[in-house]
Amino acid sequence: MSQNELKKIVVKLDPKDNVLVALTDLEKGKIVVFENESFEMQDVIKAKHKFYMSDFHLGDEIFMYGVLVGKVQTNVAKGSLMTTDNLKHAAEPFDYRSFDYTWQTPDISKYKNSTFNGFKRKDGRVGTANYWLFVPTVFCENRNLDVIKEALHNELGYSVSDKYTTYTHQLLEAYKNGVDVENIGTDLMPTANSNRIFKNVDGIKFLNHQGGCGGTRQDSATLSSLLASYANHPNVAGITVLSLGCQHLQVADFKNDVLKQNPLFDKPLLIFEQQNAQSEEQLIAEAIKKTFSGLIEINKLERTPQPLSELCIGVKCGASDGFSGVSANPAVGYTADLVVALGGKVLLAEFPELCGVEQNLIDRCETEAAAQKFINLMRSYDDLAHKVGSGFHMNPSPGNIKDGLITDAIKSAGAAKKGGTAPVVDVLDYTELATKPGLSLVCTPGNDVEATTGKAAAGATLILFTTGLGTPTGNPVCPVIKVATNSILANKMSDIIDIDCGPVISGEKTIEEMGEAILDYCIKAASGEIIPKAVQLNQDDFIPWKRGVSL
Template identity: 55%
Template sequence: MNTEQKVLRIHEKDNAIVALCNLKKGTEITFEGKQYHFQSDIDAKHKFVSEDLSEGDAVYMYGVLVGRAKQNISKGELIHTHNLVHDTEKYGVKNEEKQIVWNTPDVSKFKDKTFLGYHRADGKVGTENNWLVIPLVFCQNRNVEVLKDALIEKLGYGKKQHLSLDVDSLINSYKEGESSDTILEKNILKDGEDFNKNPLFPNVDGIKFLTHDGGCGGATSDSVTLCNLLAGYINNPNVAGATVLSLGCQHAQSAILQEALAKMSPDIKKPVYVLEQQQIKSEKELLAQAVKKTFVGIIEANKIERKPATLDKLIVGLECGGSDGFSGISANPTLGYVSDLVVAMGGTTVLSEFPELNGVEQELINRCTSKEKANKFSSIMSAYNEKADALGAGFYANPSPGNIKDGLITDAIKSAGAAKKGGNSPVEDVLDYTEQVEKPGLNLLCTPGNDVESTTGLAGSGCNVILFTTGLGTPTGNPITPTVKVSSNTSLYKKMPDIIDFNSGEIIEGKATIQEMGEALLDHVIEVASGKQTKARLLKQDDFIPWKRGMSL
C-alpha cells in the first residue's frame, strides 16, 4: 500500500487527516509534500493533525469545524478525547432567497429499470404487502402476543427459521449428569428451514405484530404522537391494512388515531379494524373477533399482486448506526450517491437523525429550496438541542463509546460524516417526527439518533425502503419496511455476513469509486423492492420503538 492509500484528506480545508490503515509508532510517511514521523500508534479510522496546533485552535474535517484543541498538538499527533473538544460553526437563515445549483448525476443506466411493487389506491407503491396488528396502549400487548401465537405459525409466517437452538440436548446432558464444562462445549446450533412464503397467501409478505410501552400514563402529547406514528404505519405503502386493539380508557384514543389517519389519507381505501375491549363482553370474544377480522383482512390483502413500478415510486430512508471512522468516507457517501440518483429520477429520499446533523446545519440550510423550510429546520434543531442540553445531554454528547473507540471523537466529526448520506441534492421538505412525506426529492426528518427510534420514525413517515449504514455491525430491522445494511469496511462484511447485505469497503481499499458503489447499491435496492429478502428479514428483526418526547407522570 503506497502512502496515498494509507491516509486521506477528505476536503482541501481539513487539517485532520484520516488513517486508512494502522500506522505504527516510528512510521515515517510523506503525504502532499509534507513529512510525518508518528510518535504514537495511529489506528485505522483515527485522525492526526497536518500542522502544529495551539490550545483553542480549530480542527476541520469534511471542510467544516469539528472541534478545538484542548492543548497544544504537534503535527502528526493523534487527535482524541484527551486533546480535542467538540465545537461547531454558528448557523442561521439568510433573508434573501437564492437559486440552488445542483449537478445531477447520470441516471442513464437506470432510466428503463423498474421494480415489482404493490400499487395502492393513492398512487403510492409498496415494496412489501404486510398486515398490521397493533395496540393503542401497552396493556393490550399481551392480547397482541396471544394473537401472534394463534395466527403466525398456523399461517406459515413464523415457524420456518434459518437457525434453531437445540435446547433439548442441554436438558438431556443435565439429566445425564454431564459437567458444566462439557455442556459449554456442546454444539447446539442447527440449520433451520429456509424462509418461504406461505402458499395460502402468497401475496402477503407478513403479519406484523407490534408492541410498545406507551399510550397511557405519560404525557398526553406522547400518546397523541403515538397515534400519529401508528396512523403513519397504517398509511405506509408497505401496509395493506390493520387490526387495532384498544382498551378504551387510555390517553391514546382510537378517535385520535382515526383522525390522524383521515388527515394523512382522506380517501383511504385500506381496511382498518378497531376493537375496543371495554365495549366487548369478554377478552375471549375480543380475541376471537380480532382473529376473524385479521383473517378476512389478509384474504383481501392477498388479492394484490406485485406489478412493475417506475423508480420514482421509491421512498428511501437514509440511516446510520454503529458508525465507525470509515462510515463517513465509504458507506455514507455511497448512500448519498444513491440518494442523488433516486432524486434525479423523481423519487424521494429521507435523511433522519437530527442530533447527527449538528455542525452541518448551515450547509443543509443553504440547500433548502425555500426560506420557510430553512427556518423550520433551524427552529427544530435549536429547540431539540436546547431541550437535550437542559437534560445534560446536548448534541455534543452524541458519540457512543463504540463511536469514539472507532475514530468518531466529537459529535461534529460524526455528524459531518453522517450528513453525507444526504448527497448533494436540494432539500425539498423538512418534516417533524410523524409528519408524512409528500414532496419528491430530499426530505429532512426529525428523529433522535437512537437507531431503532429513528428507523421507526422513517417507516412511520412513509419510507418503503431503508438503507442503513454501519461500521461496527447493528442487528436491527423494521417490521414493515425492508432494511438494507451497508457496511463501511470489508472486515465487518466478512465478520457479520448474516447481518450485512452490502459492502462498501472496497472504496477504502481503492477497488471501487463512490459512484460505482452507489450504482451497485441502487441495483440491490431494486431487487429488495421487488421482493428479495434482506438479512434483517431473514433474521426476523422487527424492531419498533416509538420516540417519547415528553415525560412520565
C-alpha cells in the first residue's frame, strides 16, 4: 500500500479486489473518485466498512486482500454498503500443491548490530523478563494460590490494587461520617511499584485454572504439557507447584513432561502437596518461605546484551475492527518479517482466523510435511466445529461485524496479515515448542486468552496484540503489547494501549515505517526499558484449551 493511497478516503487492498474500504465516514450520495472511476454512495458508509465497486447479483463472488471472502446474497448496486444481509461467508478450497514461493526480505541494515538486554538461561534460551511462577496441578489449589498471591504481592511491591484499596477506604470513611458516598469522586491517585523489594524479579505469577481433575484424562495430559511449557519458558526463573494429591494430574506426570520438553531443566522447582501437609496453614507458610528464598536467588540474575535473533514474538489480534487488516495487522506483519530476517522466531496462531487464506499459507510452507500438518489440523478443527452445528464461518463476534468484519474470510484475510510474508518453517500443534528460526503456525483457538496462552506455551517471549475495539488481555509469563488500529481507540483507552497505528490510516506513516516503530518498541520492552500496559496492570490471563470447539 503506497503513501499516496493512504492519503485517500478509500483504499483497495489488492488489485484483485472488487470492494473498497472507507477510511472515513462517507455520506449517502457522496461521489468518490478512485483510479479514475466515480462511485456514488448508495448508503451511508461508515469508516472501516466496505462498498461494492460494481453492480452484483445473487451468487457473485467478492474478493478482499486478493482472496474470496463471500458470495452476494441479493442484487446490490455499485456504491452499496456491504452487510451481513447481502453477503455471506465463502472461501476457496485448499490443498497441497508444489509451489515455488519467493520471499522478498525486508531491509534489516538498521538493526544488524542491534541487541536487547535479556536474561540468558542455562539451556541457551533468552527471556525478556524474570518471573517466579506458581503452578497448581488442580483447581482445588486455586484458593491457596490466591492467599499466597495476596501476601506476596502486597508485601513485596507487586500489587496494583493500592489505589483501589485507598479509594475503598475513602468510601468507608465517608460512610462512617454520614457523608453520601455518591458525592465521592472517582478520580484515583496513581500508585507506582517503587517499593518493589527484588529489583531484578519482574513479577510473581500465578496460573490459576479449572483443570487437573474431572473431565477426561486427555484433558489432564494436555494441561500437564501446557503447565510444563510454562515452567520451561525462558521468562520463568523458578517455580512453586501446589498439589492436592489425589487428582488426575499427578506431580510425577508434570515433572516428566518438564523433563521431556527440556532434559537440561535446572530451575528451582518447589513442590508442596496438601494431603501430605500438617495443615493448610503449614502448607502456605512453607510455600511462602521457600519461595522467598528462591526469589532472593533469582534476584541475583541480571540482563545482558543479546542478539535480536533470540526474540520469539507471537502475533495476535482481538476485538478486531475493519481497520485491523488495513493498519495494525500489516504493520505488525512487517515487524514479523524484520524479526524473521534477523534470525528470530515469529508465531502466528488462531487457526479459525486463517479460514480463506489456507492456500497462501500452504504455498509458503518450506516442506510438504509442514503443509500437510497444517492441512490436517485445519480440517480436523473445522470438522469438529461442524459436528456440533458450528463452523469457522461463525467466528466473527457482534462487535467485529458492527465495525466492518462482515464474514470470517474477511476477518481471517486481514488477521493473517500480522504474520507477514515470510516462508512457513514449521507447523506446531497446541503446546509444541517453536525450535526453528522463522515463521511458525501454532494451532490455537481464536479466543483471545486461549490463543495467547498457547503462544506463550510455544515459546513466545513477547506478544504483539492488535485491536480495533480495545481489550485488556495479557499473559502471566509473556509481556503482551497492545497495538491499536486507529487513533480514536488509542486515545480513548490509553491506559491499555501501547502503540497507535492510526498514523497509517491518516497517511502520516507507511506500513514499513510503522513496522519499524513497533520493532523499536519491542526491543525496549524486551530489555525492560518499557513496561507494556498489560504488564503494568498485572493482566495475567490464562485459559487452557481443552481441545474442544472454541472459535
